[in-house]
Structure formats: C-alpha cells, structure tokens
Amino acid sequence: MSVDRQQVEATIRDLLAGYNKDGVELTPETDIAADLNIDSADVLNFVMEVEDAFDVDISLNELSDVRTIAQLVDLVAERVGA
Amino acid sequence: MVDLLEKYRAAKERHDLLASIGVDAVGLVNDRILSPTRAIIGGREIILAGTNNYMGVTFEPECIRAGQKAMEEFGTGTTGSRIANGTYSLHGQMERALAEFMGRRHCMVFSTGFQANLGMIAGLCGPDDTIFIDADSHASIFDGCRLSGAKVVLFRHNDPDHLAKRLARHDPGKGGRLVILEGIYSMLGDTAPLRDFVALKREHDFQLLVDEAHSFGVLGEKGRGLAEREGVEEDVDFIVGTFSKSLGGIGGYAVSDHPDFEVLRYTARPYMFTAAPAPASIAAALCALKIIREQPERRAWLRTLSERLHAGLKAEGFTLGVDEISPVVAVICPDEKAAVAMWNGLLQAGVYVNLALPPGTPNKLSLMRCSVSAAHTEEEVDAVIAAFVAVRRQLVEQGLWPRE
Known part of the structure; x- marks a missing residue:
C-alpha cells in the first residue's frame, strides 16, 4: 500500500471522529484516551478500525507506548512504509 | 510528586455518584446465604439471580x-x-x-x-x-x-x-x-x-x-x-x-x-x-x-429454566443481549442511569442480579446480567420476571425508562 504520512494522519483523524463525542479539537499532541475521554474498551475498538483501514497489526504491547495522535500516526506510517 | 491514587479520581467520582443513587452495587454484602438461590441482604430475603451458581451445588x-x-x-x-x-x-x-x-x-x-x-x-x-x-x-x-x-x-x-x-x-x-x-x-x-x-x-x-x-x-x-x-x-x-x-x-x-x-x-x-x-x-x-x-438432569433443568427466563423477559418486551439461550440472560437497559435505577429497584423488589456497566461490558451496554441456577424453581424465575416488569413500570413513571 502506498500512502504518505499525511494520508495516514487524515484517515486516523477520520476514524477518531466517531469516538470524539465532545468534539475536542484534534492536534498531533491530543492524548487519544485522556483528552477525548474514551474508555479502554473503545480505545481497542478504535485501534481495530485503524488496523483494518491500513491492513496492519498493532499489538497491545505497541499500543502501550502510544498516547497521542502523532505517536499513533508514526507507528502506522512506519508499518505501511509511508 | 502526584499522589498515586490521584489517577482514579474520575473513576471514584463516577462510583460515588452511582452509589449515591441507592445501594452501592460494588459494595453489596450478603449478610447470610440461605441456599444457592436465597440470601439475606439488608435484613430482607432476596432471590439470587446473578451468582454464576449454574449447577446450584453450593449447599449440597x-x-x-x-x-x-x-x-x-x-x-x-x-x-x-x-x-x-x-x-x-x-x-x-x-x-x-x-x-x-x-x-x-x-x-x-x-x-x-x-x-x-x-x-x-x-x-x-x-x-x-x-x-x-x-x-x-x-x-x-x-x-x-x-x-x-x-x-x-x-x-x-x-x-x-x-x-x-x-x-x-x-x-x-x-x-x-x-x-x-x-x-x-x-x-x-x-x-x-x-x-x-x-x-x-x-x-x-x-x-x-x-x-x-x-x-x-x-x-x-x-x-x-x-x-x-x-x-x-x-x-x-x-x-x-x-x-x-x-x-x-x-x-x-x-x-x-x-x-x-x-x-x-x-x-x-x-x-x-x-x-x-x-x-x-x-x-x-x-x-x-x-x-x-x-446428575445430568441438573443440566437439562438449567436449560429449561434458562429458556423460561429468556422467553419470559422477551415476552414482556425487554431487549436481551443475545438471542442465544444460555444461563446468562442479559437485559439491555436504555442507559447507565436507568440501569442503576433498575438494579436498585430489583433489589428493593427482592431480586439480586448483576449490574454490569461499561467499560466492563461489550458495545458500551448497560446491563442487568441475570444468571440462572439449576437450584432455581420455576416460581423463582417467574418472580424475577415479575420484578423486572414491576420495577420497569415505576421507572417509566419516573421518566427513567422509555415507555413502550
């Protein structure tokens, strides 16, 4: 799959919109769980959507190091070779 | 340095709010256990319908x-x-x-x-x-x-x-x-x-x-x-x-x-x-x-009672978690507030079930999780269904549960 980092970030922001019920403004530094007030179960649902969108696996272990949108974009971008 | 328990402030606030509505579901005490299906809670005899005591063997x-x-x-x-x-x-x-x-x-x-x-x-x-x-x-x-x-x-x-x-x-x-x-x-x-x-x-x-x-x-x-x-x-x-x-x-x-x-x-x-x-x-x-x-007949009886609870609640218009019959029968509540009110109402009406809230539940559901025991009688299962109906009626009047 050939995608660039911007596309990765755009897709992640799109997917995150469904979980951003309070309409928090998203920046690269947004803490996905804490700032958006998403519970642990929904974090996992969101990550599964990201995995399916990019056809990659993000293990729970890798996820434990990810807090912000920028970190998730880095991880996915690296995985898809963007 | 931040206090180590500070991270749980939001969880504590939510717990305290839910507990303030009635009995604290996570702090419930069985004062006495009378049988696999009966206990004394808060000085009253309660039908236990959320114990995972599937085979009902605890008092054999x-x-x-x-x-x-x-x-x-x-x-x-x-x-x-x-x-x-x-x-x-x-x-x-x-x-x-x-x-x-x-x-x-x-x-x-x-x-x-x-x-x-x-x-x-x-x-x-x-x-x-x-x-x-x-x-x-x-x-x-x-x-x-x-x-x-x-x-x-x-x-x-x-x-x-x-x-x-x-x-x-x-x-x-x-x-x-x-x-x-x-x-x-x-x-x-x-x-x-x-x-x-x-x-x-x-x-x-x-x-x-x-x-x-x-x-x-x-x-x-x-x-x-x-x-x-x-x-x-x-x-x-x-x-x-x-x-x-x-x-x-x-x-x-x-x-x-x-x-x-x-x-x-x-x-x-x-x-x-x-x-x-x-x-x-x-x-x-x-x-x-x-x-x-x-005693394989226990398993058969459990199945019979599970079907009875499942069908009974469904006939009364409750939405259940799944169509599949098992001893776990989960009633889906409209929201968390309704679930806590329903749980308290059921306890008042003499029935204990599990209050199950997100994130411990799938799909953010707020559930009254019932579990059937082979030690239940048909009368007890019917009493559980009747309690659900009676409490829902109260909640509808209070505007906590949608009118059918």
Missing part, C-alpha cells in the same frame, strides 16, 4: 460433609505452594478426576480461575510468541497476555474471518501462536462459533486455548463445555476452567493432552508462587464434580 449436604471431613483430616490451609509443601493427595485426586471427566491426559489445579488463565497464558507464551484474543475477552485473559510478554493481537468479537485475516498477514517468526476463545462469554451469554474458529487450523498454524469458565457443567452432553457440544475437543489444545461457578467452590484448572503439559508445573509462575487451594475447597469441588457427572 454431601459436598459440605466432604469439605468438613477434609478440613478435619488435612487442616484449614495448605500454607505453601504446589511446588513446595502445598500439594496434598486431595489435589492429585482432583486433578485425576477432572482429567478423566474432561477426557484428557493431564490436569493442573490452580488456586483460582483467574490464576489458571494467568498461569496458562503466561506459562505457554513468551516474548517471541503471538497471542490472538477476542476483543471481548475476560480481564484474566488480557492480564495473562500482558504477563506473558508475548505480542498480543485483537480480533473482533466472535469473528473468525477477522481472525483469519490477522493470522494470514502475521509472520510468526521464531515464535509460536496461541488463539484464545471463551466457551460462553460472561456478559451477554453468547458462545464462540467454535467450529468456524477450529476450521482455521486447516489453513493457519496455531494452538488453541478455550476458557470454559461459564460453559463447564452447562454445555455438552457430559457437561464438559462448548468444545464437547461442538464436537471439536480434539482440536482444542488447552482448556481452562474454574471451580467457582458450576463447581460452587474456589479454584481453577487447565486440562490438555499435550505430552509436555506437566512442564508448566515448574514454569508457570501463577501456579508456582501462590498457596495451593485449601483442603476443604478441593474436597467440596471434587464432590461437586461427582454430582455434575451423576
């Missing part, structure tokens, strides 16, 4: 006597782990009886069901391995995975196609792969489509562990669980279960035909470094196993 005179006898003969506790001074003849008897019941060569008994999952998962898997788990897995499965240090990949609940996709794009490298499923999922009472999952073994290499905590005693002709009912026991490499539901005690177990299974006795830390289960506990569970084996 024979099991109580067996526990008393074991306590007299072996003492109150083991004061040591299985690999030191804590293994008594009783533990071996229980392991042989369970292995025989489950039709397996090997069995290990753990101190709790939670530890059985921790011990098995962290014992089987290490940092080079990958574990594929259902997104709705029990906390003990998530924690066992974390403890193992293995790579953990989630697939959507009960979705074999999603797992197949994950297996296909995953490179096992130099490690092994373990897939973990549950027989009956505890919150909604749905079973895993086990035959479809097992079929994936033809195309993908992995070993399979099934947690039959809620299905042991309940499903299958002999009561071995979902793998027996689906006729796929040979394809399930490891089965984990618990004493604390159908066996009415406390403890856990794992069974397998794997020739090297016994190696886990000196490699699985949650087995090695905790005290062995108390003698009375093992003897009572051993007796309960005998009852499950000798």
Whole structure:
C-alpha cells in the first residue's frame, strides 16, 4: 500500500471522529484516551478500525507506548512504509 | 510528586455518584446465604439471580460433609505452594478426576480461575510468541497476555474471518501462536462459533486455548463445555476452567493432552508462587464434580429454566443481549442511569442480579446480567420476571425508562 504520512494522519483523524463525542479539537499532541475521554474498551475498538483501514497489526504491547495522535500516526506510517 | 491514587479520581467520582443513587452495587454484602438461590441482604430475603451458581451445588449436604471431613483430616490451609509443601493427595485426586471427566491426559489445579488463565497464558507464551484474543475477552485473559510478554493481537468479537485475516498477514517468526476463545462469554451469554474458529487450523498454524469458565457443567452432553457440544475437543489444545461457578467452590484448572503439559508445573509462575487451594475447597469441588457427572438432569433443568427466563423477559418486551439461550440472560437497559435505577429497584423488589456497566461490558451496554441456577424453581424465575416488569413500570413513571 502506498500512502504518505499525511494520508495516514487524515484517515486516523477520520476514524477518531466517531469516538470524539465532545468534539475536542484534534492536534498531533491530543492524548487519544485522556483528552477525548474514551474508555479502554473503545480505545481497542478504535485501534481495530485503524488496523483494518491500513491492513496492519498493532499489538497491545505497541499500543502501550502510544498516547497521542502523532505517536499513533508514526507507528502506522512506519508499518505501511509511508 | 502526584499522589498515586490521584489517577482514579474520575473513576471514584463516577462510583460515588452511582452509589449515591441507592445501594452501592460494588459494595453489596450478603449478610447470610440461605441456599444457592436465597440470601439475606439488608435484613430482607432476596432471590439470587446473578451468582454464576449454574449447577446450584453450593449447599449440597454431601459436598459440605466432604469439605468438613477434609478440613478435619488435612487442616484449614495448605500454607505453601504446589511446588513446595502445598500439594496434598486431595489435589492429585482432583486433578485425576477432572482429567478423566474432561477426557484428557493431564490436569493442573490452580488456586483460582483467574490464576489458571494467568498461569496458562503466561506459562505457554513468551516474548517471541503471538497471542490472538477476542476483543471481548475476560480481564484474566488480557492480564495473562500482558504477563506473558508475548505480542498480543485483537480480533473482533466472535469473528473468525477477522481472525483469519490477522493470522494470514502475521509472520510468526521464531515464535509460536496461541488463539484464545471463551466457551460462553460472561456478559451477554453468547458462545464462540467454535467450529468456524477450529476450521482455521486447516489453513493457519496455531494452538488453541478455550476458557470454559461459564460453559463447564452447562454445555455438552457430559457437561464438559462448548468444545464437547461442538464436537471439536480434539482440536482444542488447552482448556481452562474454574471451580467457582458450576463447581460452587474456589479454584481453577487447565486440562490438555499435550505430552509436555506437566512442564508448566515448574514454569508457570501463577501456579508456582501462590498457596495451593485449601483442603476443604478441593474436597467440596471434587464432590461437586461427582454430582455434575451423576446428575445430568441438573443440566437439562438449567436449560429449561434458562429458556423460561429468556422467553419470559422477551415476552414482556425487554431487549436481551443475545438471542442465544444460555444461563446468562442479559437485559439491555436504555442507559447507565436507568440501569442503576433498575438494579436498585430489583433489589428493593427482592431480586439480586448483576449490574454490569461499561467499560466492563461489550458495545458500551448497560446491563442487568441475570444468571440462572439449576437450584432455581420455576416460581423463582417467574418472580424475577415479575420484578423486572414491576420495577420497569415505576421507572417509566419516573421518566427513567422509555415507555413502550
């Protein structure tokens, strides 16, 4: 799959919109769980959507190091070779 | 430096708010237990309809006597782990009886069901391995995975196609792969489509562990669980279960035909470094196993009552978690506030069920989780249904529950 980092970030922001019920403004530094007030179960649902969108696996272990949108974009971008 | 408990402020505020509505659901005390289906709570006799006491064996005179006898003969506790001074003849008897019941060569008994999952998962898997788990897995499965240090990949609940996709794009490298499923999922009472999952073994290499905590005693002709009912026991490499539901005690177990299974006795830390289960506990569970084996009519009666509760609530217009019949019957509440009000109302009306709220539930559902026991009577099941109807009527009047 050939995608660039911007596309990765755009897709992640799109997917995150469904979980951003309070309409928090998203920046690269947004803490996905804490700032958006998403519970642990929904974090996992969101990550599964990201995995399916990019056809990659993000293990729970890798996820434990990810807090912000920028970190998730880095991880996915690296995985898809963007 | 921040106070260590500060991180729980939001959780505490939510708990305090919910508890202020009525009785604190997570702090509920049974003052006395009268039978598998009755207790004294807050000075009143309550019908217990959320105990996971599927086979209703907790007050079997024979099991109580067996526990008393074991306590007299072996003492109150083991004061040591299985690999030191804590293994008594009783533990071996229980392991042989369970292995025989489950039709397996090997069995290990753990101190709790939670530890059985921790011990098995962290014992089987290490940092080079990958574990594929259902997104709705029990906390003990998530924690066992974390403890193992293995790579953990989630697939959507009960979705074999999603797992197949994950297996296909995953490179096992130099490690092994373990897939973990549950027989009956505890919150909604749905079973895993086990035959479809097992079929994936033809195309993908992995070993399979099934947690039959809620299905042991309940499903299958002999009561071995979902793998027996689906006729796929040979394809399930490891089965984990618990004493604390159908066996009415406390403890856990794992069974397998794997020739090297016994190696886990000196490699699985949650087995090695905790005290062995108390003698009375093992003897009572051993007796309960005998009852499950000798009285298959309990399973049939449980099924009858489960159908009765399921159909009764449905006929009254309640929305249930799943259409599938199992002893777990989950009523979906409109929201968290309605759930807490319904739970308090039911307790007032003399019925205890489990209040189950997100994130401990799938799909953010707020649930009244009922579980049926073979010790229930039809009258008790009808009383539970009547209580649901009566409390809903109150909640509709208060504007807490939508009018039908």
